Amino acid sequence: MTAVLSTRPGSRIVLGQFETATADEAVVELYRAHYAGLVRLSAMLLGDVGTAEEVVQDAFVAVHGSWQRLRDPEKALAYLRQAIVNRSRSTLRHRAVVAKYPPAPPPDVPSAEHFAVAGTQRTEIMAAIGRLPRRQRETVLLRYYSDMSEAQIADTLGISQGAVKSHASRGLAALRTLLETST
Amino acid sequence: MSDRMGPFDPDNADDEVARRLRELLSSQGQAITPSADALTTIRQKIRAQDRGNRRYAWRRVLQVGAAGLGTVAVAAIAVIVGVAVRHHAPAADHHAVAVASPTVTSTPTATPTPAPMVEPVAPVSSAPSTYAVSVYYVDKRKDPEQLLFREQTVAPTSPQHTFVKDAVTAMLSTPAHDPDYTSYWPAGTTVNAVNITGETTAVVDLSAQAANGPAGKGAISAEQLLYTIIASAPKIDGLQLRINGTPVTSLWGSPLAATVAPQPPWQVLGHVWITSPQQDETVASSVTISGEASVFEATVSYQILRNGGVLKHGSTNATIGAPDRGTWSVTVSGLAPGPYTVRAYEVSAKDGSITHVDDKAFTVN
Numbered sequence: 386m387t388a389v390l391s392t393r394p395g396s397r398i399v400l401g402q403f404e405t406a407t408a409d410e411a412v413v414e415l416y417r418a419h420y421a422g423l424v425r426l427s428a429m430l431l432g433d434v435g436t437a438e439e440v441v442q443d444a445f446v447a448v449h450g451s452w453q454r455l456r457d458p459e460k461a462l463a464y465l466r467q468a469i470v471n472r473s474r475s476t477l478r479h480r481a482v483v484a485k486y487p488p489a490p491p492p493d494v495p496s497a498e499h500f501a502v503a504g505t506q507r508t509e510i511m512a513a514i515g516r517l518p519r520r521q522r523e524t525v526l527l528r529y530y531s532d533m534s535e536a537q538i539a540d541t542l543g544i545s546q547g548a549v550k551s552h553a554s555r556g557l558a559a560l561r562t563l564l565e566t567s568t
Numbered sequence: 569m570s571d572r573m574g575p576f577d578p579d580n581a582d583d584e585v586a587r588r589l590r591e592l593l594s595s596q597g598q599a600i601t602p603s604a605d606a607l608t609t610i611r612q613k614i615r616a617q618d619r620g621n622r623r624y625a626w627r628r629v630l631q632v633g634a635a636g637l638g639t640v641a642v643a644a645i646a647v648i649v650g651v652a653v654r655h656h657a658p659a660a661d662h663h664a665v666a667v668a669s670p671t672v673t674s675t676p677t678a679t680p681t682p683a684p685m686v687e688p689v690a691p692v693s694s695a696p697s698t699y700a701v702s703v704y705y706v707d708k709r710k711d712p713e714q715l716l717f718r719e720q721t722v723a724p725t726s727p728q729h730t731f732v733k734d735a736v737t738a739m740l741s742t743p744a745h746d747p748d749y750t751s752y753w754p755a756g757t758t759v760n761a762v763n764i765t766g767e768t769t770a771v772v773d774l775s776a777q778a779a780n781g782p783a784g785k786g787a788i789s790a791e792q793l794l795y796t797i798i799a800s801a802p803k804i805d806g807l808q809l810r811i812n813g814t815p816v817t818s819l820w821g822s823p824l825a826a827t828v829a830p831q832p833p834w835q836v837l838g839h840v841w842i843t844s845p846q847q848d849e850t851v852a853s854s855v856t857i858s859g860e861a862s863v864f865e866a867t868v869s870y871q872i873l874r875n876g877g878v879l880k881h882g883s884t885n886a887t888i889g890a891p892d893r894g895t896w897s898v899t900v901s902g903l904a905p906g907p908y909t910v911r912a913y914e915v916s917a918k919d920g921s922i923t924h925v926d927d928k929a930f931t932v933n
Contacts, residue, residue, distance in 0.1 A: 409614075412610065412614070413607065416606070416607050416610065420602060420606060420607075421602045422597070424600065424602040424606075425597035425600045425602070426597075428600050429593070429596065429597070429600075434600055434602070438602060438603060438606060441602075441606075442606060442609055442610050442613060443613070445610045445614075446610060446613045446614050446617055447892065449610075449614045449617075450614075450617065451832070453805050453830075454830060454831075454832040454833065455832060456829065460832065464891055467890070467891050468891065468892070471865070471889050471890070474865070475889070507592060507596070510589075510592060511596060525589070526593070529586060529589045529590045529593050530590075530593035530594070530596075530597060532590075542917075543864040543890065543917045544917050544918055545918045545919075548918060557585060557586065557589070560585070560589065561585050564585045564588045564589055564592075565585060
């Protein structure tokens with residue numbers, strides 16, 4: 386892949402294989418590398434793919450606006466994750482207030498053919514994740530879906546690594562019986 | 569991601585459960601198909617926001633200049649650099665305010681040579697004696713340590729109207745109003761020159777006194793300087809520091825980049841600021857307390873204290889939560905005349921403790 390890179394002063398950054406990039410170019414690269422994964426994460430947090438796309442798109446717009454301060458793709462990714470978790474959370478809270486929805490709706494459950502695990506069990510597990518207390522649900526998804534370290538999760542959620550451990554282990558404990566019987 | 573969870577450990581029963589969960593979530597994720605043309609949507613949103621920001625830019629600059637100066641009339645407004653500065657007569661208050669020049673750029677007649685140019689000079693038709701400048705200071709308390717706070721002060725209007733130099737001079741020569749803040753720049757440091765190069769980099773040459781500051785405070789003091797410059801000239805995004813004409817590669821023992829970049833606000837700015845009332849300000853019995861915050865879930869807590877006791881307390885929401893930085897305000901009325909303190913803070917998501925406190929003493933008349 387080749388890219389013509391702007392050399393405008395003030396917008397240069399180190400970006401993966403590329404030497405420098407502007408905010409526009411950074412957004413494109415971040416989009417290619419992370420958009421789908423972030424939408425999936427947000428969709429699992431929200432239980433709704435359409436809203437998840439909006440949340441993630443708005444986070445990308447925010448990264449573009451903050452690029453002069455961020456410059457570093459690692460920082461930008463951390464910023465994106467934090468913004469997406471916070472915005473997903475605000476969306477859930479807003480929904481809970483406006484529509485009196487339960488604050489933690491079960492995530493979308495695509496059809497069972499996709500899965501190795503039996504469809505009913507998967508549905509149950511995803512529903513159980515949806516019913517976890519908010520921090521446990523976030524921690525479980527960031528750890529076991531996004532494969533983030535405890536330190537990264539602590540940073541993203543604004544909590545200590547000890548709290549991450551405890552949320553993850555409680556979350557996992559709540560799902561254990563369902564997971565142990567899954568095939 | 570370099571620091572992932574440890575490898576699968578068959579002796580640990582949790583790992584089998586965790587492995588199944590990973591597998592399940594992964595295939596669950598694969599089944600979600602994001603739209604293919606989202607990049608187009610993101611670009612449209614960015615363009616729409618850019619347009620909004622351009623409309624908003626002047627207002628924001630004026631607000632920065634005026635914030636916190638509740639008793640001071642904003643008497644004069646300017647300016648496109650290199651075109652014009654208009655000052656109205658100052659208000660009766662002796663703090664006349666001329667909020668000025670955010671845009672530091674080449675003058676229209678500048679030649680395209682890359683040579684550094686002197687900070688643009690705006691012609692002044694009639695000058696008030698002082699105008700408001702925003703200055704950053706370093707928190708000197710333990711918590712939060714070495715974060716920046718912004719105050720308003722007034723600078724004498726220089727004949728050349730050199731906004732960046734005025735702001736840096738004010739930062740070096742004016743002690744913070746709030747006793748919790750300080751500047752580690754050595755007393756007696758003055759500005760030899762400020763140049764703007766490449767439109768976005770400020771080259772600041774300070775006098776020899778600048779060379780000897782307290783160890784460990786160099787990095788944050790360079791950020792203090794850069795944020796102060798950006799408050800006067802938002803287009804600036806880099807600082808080249810010189811002392812007596814010589815470029816410096818370290819400041820008080822801290823290494824310094826040839827061009828210092830502004831660190832992200834959430835890393836260097838105090839998480840909770842009270843911008844109004846200012847320290848020791850006198851206000852009416854109904855006072856609006858306002859500030860900025862970058863706090864978890866946008867929740868800012870506050871207390872009004874009198875004689876060491878908490879008179880009122882509550883919480884409010886900033887316009888946006890961390891990592892973004894929002895604004896917040898709360899109006900408290902019915903305060904009897906006398907001295908008060910307002911504290912604003914974040915309640916730690918880790919352990920519920922009070923953290924990132926900012927406080928201001930004020931008097932109700």
